[in-house]
Amino acid sequence: MTSTPRRFYLLRHTDITGVSGTGIVADGVQWPDGTASVRWRGPRPSTVHWDRIDDAITIHGHGGATEIVWLDHDTTPVDHAQPCPHCPDGHGAPSRCAWGVRVGDQRDGDGQPVHLIVQPTAGQHVAPEDAEWLRALIVRSQGGDA
Numbered sequence: 001m002t003s004t005p006r007r008f009y010l011l012r013h014t015d016i017t018g019v020s021g022t023g024i025v026a027d028g029v030q031w032p033d034g035t036a037s038v039r040w041r042g043p044r045p046s047t048v049h050w051d052r053i054d055d056a057i058t059i060h061g062h063g064g065a066t067e068i069v070w071l072d073h074d075t076t077p078v079d080h081a082q083p084c085p086h087c088p089d090g091h092g093a094p095s096r097c098a099w100g101v102r103v104g105d106q107r108d109g110d111g112q113p114v115h116l117i118v119q120p121t122a123g124q125h126v127a128p129e130d131a132e133w134l135r136a137l138i139v140r141s142q143g144g145d146a
Helices: 051-060 128-141
Strands: 004-010 023-031 036-040 047-050 066-070 097-104 114-118
Touching: 023 051, 036 051, 047 066, 051 066
Parallel strands: none
Antiparallel strands: 004 023, 004 066, 023 036, 036 047, 097 114
C-alpha cells in the first residue's frame, strides 16, 4: 500500500478484444487503502472501482498486452524527526525529499529525451535549495561547471 494516492494510466500495446484500441486507454488512481479507480477513455467512457489493483491488472492486462504506467512514485510514511537520508547535506526531514523525476515527452533528433521534469510527490514541495542542488548535479554530470 501507499501513504498517498498514486496516479497511473493503462498503456495498451495490443488490443486483444478490438474494443479499446492501443496507446493510453484508461487513467487511474490507486488509493492509500490499496483500492483503485479506473476511468476508461474512448467514445464510451466508464469508471470502475477495484478493491485491489492486482485484480484490475489481472482482468485488463491481457497477459502483458496492457501495462500500468505510474505517474507518481510510491510513498511510504516517514519519520519527520529524522534527517533526510538521501541528501548530501542531510537537511530537514525526509518529507522534504518527497519528489521524483520523470522524462519529458520532447525528444532530440536521435529520439533521446531533452527534459527531465522534477515534481513533488505525496503533496510535498521542492525546496529552492533542492532544485538548485539537482540542477548543479545535472550540469556537473554533463561535464559543465555548476
